[in-house]
Amino acid sequence: MDPYPTRLDDDYLDTVLIGGREEREVLLVAYDPAWPNLYEEHRGRILNAVGDLARLVEHIESTAVPGLAAKPIIDIMVTVEDPDDESRYLAPLEDAGYVLRVREDGHRMLRTPKRDVHVHVWQVGSDDERRHLAFRDHLRSHPADREAYEALKASLSGPWRDVNYYAEAKGPFIEQVIERASRQLPD
Numbered sequence: 001m002d003p004y005p006t007r008l009d010d011d012y013l014d015t016v017l018i019g020g021r022e023e024r025e026v027l028l029v030a031y032d033p034a035w036p037n038l039y040e041e042h043r044g045r046i047l048n049a050v051g052d053l054a055r056l057v058e059h060i061e062s063t064a065v066p067g068l069a070a071k072p073i074i075d076i077m078v079t080v081e082d083p084d085d086e087s088r089y090l091a092p093l094e095d096a097g098y099v100l101r102v103r104e105d106g107h108r109m110l111r112t113p114k115r116d117v118h119v120h121v122w123q124v125g126s127d128d129e130r131r132h133l134a135f136r137d138h139l140r141s142h143p144a145d146r147e148a149y150e151a152l153k154a155s156l157s158g159p160w161r162d163v164n165y166y167a168e169a170k171g172p173f174i175e176q177v178i179e180r181a182s183r184q185l186p187d
Contacts, residue, residue: 008168016104021162028069028150028157035063038074042117046078049096050089055079055124060132062153065139069150074117077132079124083108093119131178138181145177 013021039059046057056079062070080089083106090100093110098119102109107128108121122128139146152173160166 008164010162013162013164016102017162017164018100018103021164023159023161024163024166025159026071026157026163026166028153029072030069031065031067032063032072033066035059035070035072035074038117039064039076042074042076042119045096046076046093046119049092050078050080053080053089055081056129058133058136060120060136062149064136065146068139068146069153072116076117076119077129078119078121079126079129080121081124083121083123089121134181135174135178138177138184145180149173149177 010021036059043057043059047054056077058064058077059074060077061073061075062068063072063074078089082088086108090108090110094100097112098110098117099113100108101111101118106123106126110119110121111117120132122132139149149170152170156166156169
């Protein structure tokens with residue numbers, strides 16, 4: 001099975017989701033200026049748990065973009081040497097209160113029991129790291145794309161048989177933005 005399918009399906013999700021698929025209502029809320037403080041609180045918790053194993057800890061996704069409506073979930077990117085080597089970081093993150101939710105090749109996602117913080121673990125220097133930072137930074141500095149993304153997310157709000165399908169539905173727009181952002185980066 002391709003570890004990164006171009007289209008999600010229930011069979012793939014059933015192999016990578018810990019605890020199975022979750023039907024969820026996707027609701028956007030107005031940007032909350034408290035989100036950066038919540039990120040900083042969890043950044044400290046993560047660094048206390050894993051120390052310098054975390055090569056980078058960054059606030060990503062919509063709650064990291066001032067003015068952008070979002071699901072009220074703080075997404076945090078943590079990069080490590082090898083995300084598949086869980087023996088180095090998983091237990092300390094679990095001891096810090098995070099619960100493993102996704103286990104994919106090269107990616108783990110843990111979340112708080114309240115499901116208000118998602119911690120994504122990727123490889124340092126990876127394409128995943130570059131893409132998430134490029135998308136965030138582009139939206140922060142390009143109001144037209146930020147507004148278009150918010151409109152797309154609003155049009156997709158509602159019930160989903162799993163939130164991963166909602167994320168997939170945003171994929172083509174995200175790919176276009178990342179492509180534009182990559183053309184603007186210096187060589």
